[in-house]
Structure formats: structure tokens, C-alpha cells
Amino acid sequence: MNTLSCLICKAETKFYFSKDFQHSFELNLIDYHKCENCGFVFSKTHYEMSDTEWEKLNFNCHNSYQNQTYNLSDPRWYERLYLQCEVIYKLAKLEILPNSLPWLDWGCGDGKLVDILNNRGLNVQKYDLYMQHNSDYLTNEVLQETKYSLLINTSVFEHIRERHTLDVINSLIAKDGALALHVLVKEDISPDPDWFYLQPPHVSFFTNQSMQILFEQWNYKASIYHVPSRLWFWFREMDKVQMSVIKNLLTEADGFYFKEGFMNYWGVMNK
Ligand SMILES: [Zn+2]
Numbered sequence: 001m002n003t004l005s006c007l008i009c010k011a012e013t014k015f016y017f018s019k020d021f022q023h024s025f026e027l028n029l030i031d032y033h034k035c036e037n038c039g040f041v042f043s044k045t046h047y048e049m050s051d052t053e054w055e056k057l058n059f060n061c062h063n064s065y066q067n068q069t070y071n072l073s074d075p076r077w078y079e080r081l082y083l084q085c086e087v088i089y090k091l092a093k094l095e096i097l098p099n100s101l102p103w104l105d106w107g108c109g110d111g112k113l114v115d116i117l118n119n120r121g122l123n124v125q126k127y128d129l130y131m132q133h134n135s136d137y138l139t140n141e142v143l144q145e146t147k148y149s150l151l152i153n154t155s156v157f158e159h160i161r162e163r164h165t166l167d168v169i170n171s172l173i174a175k176d177g178a179l180a181l182h183v184l185v186k187e188d189i190s191p192d193p194d195w196f197y198l199q200p201p202h203v204s205f206f207t208n209q210s211m212q213i214l215f216e217q218w219n220y221k222a223s224i225y226h227v228p229s230r231l232w233f234w235f236r237e238m239d240k241v242q243m244s245v246i247k248n249l250l251t252e253a254d255g256f257y258f259k260e261g262f263m264n265y266w267g268v269m270n271k
Helices: 051-065 077-093 112-119 163-171 208-217 240-249 265-270
Strands: 013-020 029-035 041-043 103-106 124-127 148-154 173-182 204-207 222-226 231-235 256-259
Touching: 077 112, 077 148, 077 173, 077 231, 103 112, 112 124, 163 173, 204 208, 240 256
Parallel strands: 103 124, 103 148, 148 173
Antiparallel strands: 013 029, 029 041, 041 204, 173 231, 222 231, 222 256
16 A cells, blocks of 8 residues: 655654545545654545545535534534634734735635624635635635735635645735634544544644644744634734733633744643
8 A cells, every 4th residue: 555645744654543434425434544753644545536526525515514504513613703703803903913915714615704704894805715606705816916914714724635735825824924723733633433523524634743843834933822712823923012912911811822933732731
């Protein structure tokens, strides 16, 4: 059996465990592999699907829950959207988030978070590979015309199977910009076929270490993790004024964890 190198750190990967999806979304036995170095876990089966199979799977999965207020596979989703809106609003008002260029939600799905942010008076653009036919979404061409001061990316990384796509997302962020990221991260991924996160369209599973490697590869300088909204903000630049606002106004009691460098929230909480 041929092996794939790790998407994040390029180290060798090894077979880890399998899960039988019993024909859910036409999936059967799925093989998960693990990076020997950073612990990143991925579905080798999904990674090796043809583009046609992959797009069909995504299309079917997306259509099974969009335009509903309740997503069975993630019941806290709607509540979290409002918390995410409020924390972005707060950081915007405190001028911690840069805003000289447009803001974008990359992979926004049906765009609910953007709608909520826009209603709150924040101007955010929508982009989704599968939704470009809608008139209020950016097309691939228009997307590339500028960089973005803030790129929001929620529940997207687990759907990505190509390193190129991760790098394209990062490349859209301005040189003084920030990334607002919602992705499930664990210290270690257990080889448990019953883990709730092994859903039909989820293919990449990030450890704390793999996220730290990405943070460093992409040259981010500071980060905030906001526990209630599960949003992680990565900053390419941060000046002393911003840093003192954060230290004085955003407390751990309110769920804000800040670090000049990589905010290793999961590591901190596991100690
Ligand atoms: Zn790795």
C-alpha cells in the first residue's frame, strides 16, 4: 500500500484505524492514517477519491443540512454563530481586528454567520466554492482581486484534503491581516471509530502540534482563543497598543486566552 506524506509537516504517515460507514453517503470502509511527527490524522480513502467522487460527496453532504436552523450533526451550531458574531464585533470595536481591507468568510456555506455579522453592522463578504452561483457570493475571479484584513474560516479545515487549498486560504490574508478560525483541535486524535467527528465529509483532523506547525509555517505572530465561541484569531502583526488593549480588557474570566505567539489553548488546559 502506498503512503501519503503529512499535509502539514510532510513527515511519514501510517495506517491508524478504519471505520465502516455502512453505505452512508455511499461510503463504506474508510481508512484513517496518522502522521508520525505531528499527530495529524486524515482519511486516506477520501484523499484518494477522484475529484468527481469528492465533489459529489460534498454536494450531497452540504445539501443535507443547509438552510435549516438546526444541524443534527452539530446541535450547538446556531448558538455558536451568535457567540462568534459577538466576539468579532467586540474585537472590531476595540480595533484589535485590522480593517483597512475587506473582510471575508471563506467557505461560508449558506452564509448565516455573514448575515448575522452584516446585521450587526460589520461588512463581510461571502465566498463558498459550492455556492458561487448565488448573486451575493464572490466568484473565484472576484475573490482573487484583493487581499482581506480578516478572513473568517469556520468548520472548513476538516473538509480540506489538499495542502494547496490551505495555502490559498492563507494567501488571501493581507500582510497585516488576521485569520478567525473555528476548527476542532485535540492534543491527540484517538483511534476510535465511534468518535462523533468522523462524519462523511470530514477528512482532516488537527492536533495542537499540527496547528502550531501551520501557525509557524505561515508566519503568524500572535493569537487569541475565545472559548465560548470556539473562535481562534491568528494575527500576522500586532502592535503594542493592540497588545495592551487585549491584556487589559480581554480576560480569561471572559474566556479570552491571548499569547504573543501560538496560543496553545489545548495544551494549557491539559496541564
Ligand atoms: Zn505531520
